[in-house]
Amino acid sequence: MIGHPFIADLGQKEFETDFAIRFIPPEYRPHIWVKVLPALENIFYGANLSNILSAHKYVVLDVLAWIPYGLLHFGGPFFWAGLMFIFGPPGTVPVFARTFGYLNIIGVAIQLIFPCSPPWYENLYGLAPANYSMQGSPAGLARIDQLLGFDMYTTNFTASPLVFGAFPSLHSGNAVLEALFMSHVFPKLRPLVFCYAMWMWWATMYLSHHYAVDLVAGAFLAAISFYIAKTNFLPRIQTDKKFRWEYDYVERGDESSKGYGYGLTVLGNEDFRHDSSDEWTIGSSSSISSGSRSPIDESQSWEGETLASQHSDTELSEIVVR
C-alpha cells in the first residue's frame, strides 16, 4: 500500500482505498525530466545559477527572499490591479485579469505535459530518476516556517498538486506580466516594477524553487501574453488623464493596427491610400481629411495658406510616383 507510486502524490485517503487496486504503472504520465533543466542551465549560463545563489544561506536573505516569493506573489496582483483600476483607463484591469488567467492556464498545461524537477530535487536526490509518488518540498521556505514558528508553507508545498512543475516558472511569469502591465500604465514606475520582477527572480533561485531557465521561460510567456493583450485589447493611455474617471472614451489596441481615427470611420478604409505616397495632402484643404461632413463654404478659401496650397500641389504631383 505505502510503497505504491501515485498514492503519496495524490495524498487523498479515499484514493488509497478506492483506486489503489486499479492502478496502472505510471507509464501513462509524461516522463519526468530531471536532467534537462540543469543541462540547459549549463549550456546557457555555464553554471547552475540557482545552486550558486542558494549556496550561502543567511536569515536576512531568507526573509528578503520570502517577502516576494511567499507574500508579494499572492498580494501583488491585487495591489497592482487596484492601482491600475484607479489611475489607468477604464477596461485595463479586466484585460489584465484575463491575460493573467490565460498565461497561468498555459503555464500549468506546459508543466503537465513537460514535467521537470526543480532545484530542490537535485539537492535531495541528485540526478536520480523521479517518479510521481514523490512529494513536493518547501525547500527554502522551510526555513521561514522555522523562523516564524508555525507551518505556513511546509504542508502546502509538500502536498503540492504539481510537484514537477518547475518549467516554466509562473512566479516569474506573473511578476513579469505585472511589471509589463504596470509599466504600460505607469511608464515612470518601470524601473521599480522591473526591480520587483528581478527581486522575484532572485528569490525563486535563492529558495531553490526554480532554475534560471524556468524564470526566463516564464518571462518569455508573460511577454508574449502582454504583447497580444497590448496590440489587441488593452486600452490606450491618454497622457493628459490622471484618473479613470477622466476618460470619456478609450481606444483599444495598438495605434497603427487599427484604421480608425477620429470621425474617419465614416469614410471607410478604402477611401485612404495605404501606400507611402503623401499625395493625400493635396486634399487637405477640402473636407476629406478633416473628417467633417459639413458643407464647405466656397468663399472661405484657404488656398495659398496651407501646406497643400495650389502651387505646392503641382510640385507634389510632379514628385508622386504612382
Added chain:
Amino acid sequence: MPACLTQLWLVGLRLLETCNYSTTATGHPGSACLSSVSLKKAPSSTTPNLIAAIRLIRLSHHHLPLPLYPASSPPLLSHSVTTKYHLHVQPIAYQDLLHLHQSSLQRGSSAAERPSSRRTAGRGDRSSTTMLEPKYYASSSPTFTKAKIPFSWPSIPNPIPRRYRRRLRSKFRSAQSPASSIASIETSFNPSDTIRALRSHRWSYYDGQYIILIILAIFSLSISQAPGPLIKTGAATLLILALLVPVTRQFFLPVLPIFTWLLFFFNARYVAHVLILAEE
C-alpha cells in the same frame, strides 16, 4: 434602460420637435430605439422646447468622443448616424413631461429657453437638476430615480472631516468627463439586465474563449476528488448566479480565466487518475 457592458452616454438634448425627432431615430439603421413609440405618445408633439434624456450606447469596438452640442444645434442625430452610434432614447416619463411643461410655463418662455438641459448635459447627474428646481420631478418619478442598493450600509462615522471630503469630491467631479459614464461601475442587481445585454451582444470569435474555459473548468471539476459533488455543484451554481447579476458580473466575467486556472492547477494531481481511467 439596459445598463450593460457597453458604455453609456447620458446626454441631455432639447427637442425642438419630438415627433420629428423620433421618426428620424427609428429610421436609423443600427438603432435599437427602445422607446420611440412612447416618445411619440408624449404630449410633447404639441409643446416644443421639451427636454429628453438620450442615452447613446456606443459600439464597444470603436470608442469615439461624442461632442456635446448646445441645445439649439441639431447635428446630434446626423452625427450619431455617421459614426454608427447605437441610439437609445430614454423616454421621460409622462408625469415628468407634465412637470417639465408646467414648470416651463410658470417661468415664462424666456426662462423656458434655459431649462436645465445644459445642466443635464453637463453632468449626467440628476441631483444637480433637482437642486436647481426642487420640485422639478415627482418623487415617485419612474425615470429620475437613484439606483437603489437593496441593503443599507452601516452608519460608521467617517473620520475625515466633511469639508475635506467635499473638497476631494469636488476635485473628482470637476475632473470627471461630463459626457461619458464609461468609467462608472455597474450598480444594477437585476438579472434581466444581463439577459438583455446578452441579447444585444455582438458575437465574435473572441467569445469562443468561454467555450474553452467551460471545457477546462468542467474537466477539472469532474476529475476532482477533494470536495464532494454537492459542494462542487453548489460552487458552480453560485458562479453562474454571480455571472447573472450585473453587479457581480462586472467582476466575475473577466476573472473567469483566473478561476479556471486555479481549478486546473489544484486538480492537476488528479490528471494521472484520468489517464488511468481512460486506459481502462
